[in-house]
Amino acid sequence: MQKPAAEMKLTRESLQVLKELGFRYVLVKGYTPRRRFDFIELDRFTLVPVKELPEGPGEKEIYAPIDSEILLDWASGPDDGIQAYIEGYSLLVKK
Numbered sequence: 286m287q288k289p290a291a292e293m294k295l296t297r298e299s300l301q302v303l304k305e306l307g308f309r310y311v312l313v314k315g316y317t318p319r320r321r322f323d324f325i326e327l328d329r330f331t332l333v334p335v336k337e338l339p340e341g342p343g344e345k346e347i348y349a350p351i352d353s354e355i356l357l358d359w360a361s362g363p364d365d366g367i368q369a370y371i372e373g374y375s376l377l378v379k380k
Contacts, residue, residue, distance in 0.1 A: 293374035295332060297360045304351050306377060308334040311356065313347040314372075330359075330369040334377060 293299055303311075311332035338348055349356055359367045 292331070292370040292372055295356070295360045295369040295371055297357065299371055299374060300351055300356060300360055302378060303334050303371070306334075308336055308351060308377075310335045310338060310348045310350055311371070313349055328367055330367065331372050332356075332369055333372045334374075 311334055314331045314333065315329070332349075334351075335348070356369075359369045
């Protein structure tokens with residue numbers, strides 16, 4: 286799976302940096318090698334950091350708190366397990 290340069294593999298350290306930048310949640314999106322978000326593969330995810338949850342009824346998606354045990358498990362897993370990348374991570378850190 287190739288990833289765009291602005292994405293970074295999910296690690297415990299990257300989660301900590303997101304917390305320090307004020308992000309409280311991530312939007313969990315499916316990820317395929319062709320960057321199709323309409324199909325979910327159960328072992329590949331893109332995470333989009335957000336500071337607040339949307340309130341609109343049409344904005345319901347899958348969000349996880351930065352401190353969730355699932356994200357920590359994904360961040361700690363072996364390289365051949367869940368593949369999760371933080372979208373725009375390098376851009377967020379440079380701000």
